[in-house]
Amino acid sequence: MDVTPGQLMHAVEVDTLCKSYYKSTPVLKGLSLQVPLGKIYGLLGPSGCGKTTLLKCVVGRLKPDAGVVQVMGGRPGKPGHRVPGNLIGYMPQDLALYQDFTVSETMYYFGRIFHMPSQEIDRQTDFLVSLLELPSKRRLICQLSGGQQRRVSFACALLHRPPLLILDEPTVGVDPLLRQCIWNHMLSIVNNRERPTSIVITTHYIEEARQGHMVALMRDGRLLAEAEPQELLDRYNDSSLESVFLKLCEMDSEDSLPDTSAAASSTSVAANAAASTSEIVTENSPLLPKPSNHDRSLNSSPAGATSNSNDGDSLPNLLYKEYVPLGDSLRSVFALPSLWHILAVVGKNFNNLRRRLTFLAFQFILPIIQIVLFCVCVGGDPFGLTLASVNLDSSGELGAKFMTYLDNNTFHVKPFKSLEEARTEVRNVRAWAVLSLGSNFSTDLLARFSNPTAATNATLSGGSVHLQLDNSNYQVSLMIQKSVAESFQKFAGDLLSQFGLSPELVSLPVVMDAPLLGTDNPSFTEFMAPGMIVTIVFFMATGLTALSFVLERKEGLLDRSLVAGVTILELMLGHMLTQLLIMAGQTGLLLFFSLVVFQVPCHGSVLWVILLALLNGFTGMSLGLMISALCSAENSAIQAALGTMYPNLLLSGIIWPAEAMPQYLRFISRGLPISQSVEAMRSVLSRGFGFTAAPVYLGFVSAIAWASGLLLLALLLLRIRGI
Ligand SMILES: Nc1ncnc2c1ncn2[C@@H]1O[C@H](COP(=O)(O)OP(=O)(O)OP(=O)(O)O)[C@@H](O)[C@H]1O
Secondary structure (H helix, E strand, C coil): CCCCHHHCCEEEEEEEEEEEEECCEEEEEEEEEEEECCCEEEEECCCCCCHHHHHHHHCCCCCCCEEEEEECCECCCCCCCCCCCCCEEEECCCCCCCCCCEHHHHHHHHHHHCCCCHHHHHHHHHHHHHHCCCCCCCCEHHHCCHHHHHHHHHHHHHCCCCCEEEEECCCCCCCHHHHHHHHHHHHHHHCCCCCCCEEEEECCCHHHHHHCCEEEEEECCEEEEEECHHHHHHHCCCCCHHHHHHHHHHHHHHCCCCCCCHHHHHHHHHHHHCCCCCCCCCCCCCCCCCCCCCHHHHHHCCCCCCCCCCCCCHHHHHCCCCCCCCCHHHHHHCCCCCHHHHHHHHHHHHHHHHCCHHHHHHHHHHHHHHHHHHHHHCCCCCCCEEEEEEECCCCCCHHHHHHHHCCCCCEEEEECCCHHHHHHHHHCCCCCEEEEECCCHHHHHHHHHHCHHHCCHHHHHHCCEEEEECCCCHHHHHHHHHHHHHHHHHHHHHHHHHCCCCHHHHCCCCCCCCCCCCCCCCCHHHHHHHHHHHHHHHHHHHHHHCCHHHHHHHHCHHHHHHHCCCCHHHHHHHHHHHHHHHHHHHHHHHHHHHHHHCCCCCCCCHHHHHHHHHHHHHHHHHHHHHHHHHCCCHHHHHHHHHHHHHHHHHHCCCCCCHHHCCHHHHHHHHHCCCHHHHHHHHHHHCCCCCCCCHHHHHHHHHHHHHHHHHHHHHHHHHHHHCC
16 A cells, blocks of 8 residues: 555555444544645545544544554554654644743744754744745744744744645634735645645634635535535535535435445546536545646646645655655664654653752752751650659658659659659640659668568569550650660669679670671661651652653644654653653762761662662652653542552551561562662661672662563553554
């Protein structure tokens, strides 16, 4: 079916095209048409008849269910064929412009995609701004009127002077004078001897289509007629295309047949319409070249681009090659990503960020705030805890002496006369614990120490420090117990030395030798810091990318970029590259604040810490891209990103050791994206391990495996959804 350049006669050939969005309701029902080279082809029809659907099949944004579409001699999407690509200029029905870009920036984005040199982009932009009577090219799109925005959209399609223009309602919202100006320009580019252009245009202003070379009247997914405008008017003896169209619709309604073939329907229309209307109806073999007697086109289209002129020489003129860099055809044959396209997307993304400096600043400030808050708020020892003390010791001075051993920094000691008063203080949440010493504290303690074997239960209890806690806060309770026990050990040790006894007698029977890994006195910060660093980097990157494609879709430029030849992979790489730079900045700041400013201990090599953090940022980005490929709406993408955060935080052994989880959860925990990385980070920071240690390289392997899996999934989802 593919045509060699020498045979090319039609810019677009559609043969028995069927397309439905939902299987039960076909939108295009076996439609066939041919757009001659170097002509303006007006596609007319009521709203909802399938014009846009047809154009989307032509530009390769929709895949036909059945039938064949050929554009500039090849099927859209065929490797090596520049459709989608720079063979066409597409103006979609939606505005499809970034509101925050200037006219010039918009042009530059497309110009870069089409490999146009800067001077050429500037020259064309100036020309189009003047032709389409646009205000300054430095004006933001959002500051233009609706009609002006549509003209910018039109200008984008014209920018690289493609051999085929597909224009979906370019004149909507444009005043009559300017509409005529647009038509004049279209006629001039079609008639340009050196670079004739073919144009397919849909319009609701039926009469303006008279200026075109061919019109096709569509209804309900079928073609009612396809002919030169004057022929249609002559045939139906009418003065307006609108009346002709109404007549055809009436005849079609009277004779509506439940068939799905364009040929059949067209033939039936023809039978009703006139005895010999072979020019009006679509022929049974639509891909055969049709004879044309269109004088105007013959006169004005010197490229010999009439339907029956098989002029092989005209083709090189039509398939402009000047913007195709060396090796580009080869690249597209093998579906390799184009650096030009990626850089165009990156440039566009940075331009976008430049306009949102507050957002960008926030992206860098947020990880700093998070790590600062973590280092300041988490892992430190509680202090200033109110302790309700009751010293009833009347048997000596030891009770009062012990009170002086309590840590003044940890405790704010509030003395009470009775136990009941002190307990009320705790019950009213004004103190964390009651610390009481019995009336025989001094004598019982001395009895314990002087003759431990003779100590009775009553002596043991009387010579002890009693604590009654508000146990609602586990960490505070633990802290109080630990601090009081340490104070007692010190106090008792000093007392024993006074008796000439060894203070070691009050030491615990378990002796803590120097640790094999980690530090002597590990803090909770040390336990949590590796997890926090990995988590912040990971989820900042997820948040950064989760909206990438969602916003692309919303802003509407996506369709246009894809038709311009940017592939899904290139778009993804472009987004990744942009976010990678931001993520690298975030990671740098995060590590600087945690390792340098807050001195989180790092016993291993900083290099592994940096690489591991960056790799996790990359995995987070991949998760974000997958979410943005999956979700259509912003709020669902945000919820998905947030939704993945808490299970990961809880299950990855960041807040509490995974060893405390039930067996089955431990199994799940080990397989999560950040679990192994957290363990690897802990191994480098606290244990001082290098890359060859299993926990470290497993962290790298796990992160790489997750990143690759998520990216492949994102790519697959984007391909399946058509983005
Ligand atoms: N993405 C979609 N999903 C489901 N149905 C769709 C989709 N896009 C279009 N349709 C349906 O397909 C039919 C043809 O739509 P299409 O946009 O092609 O019509 P049109 O002739 O371009 O209309 P208009 O002139 O109003 O733009 C309509 O019934 C429309 O509701």
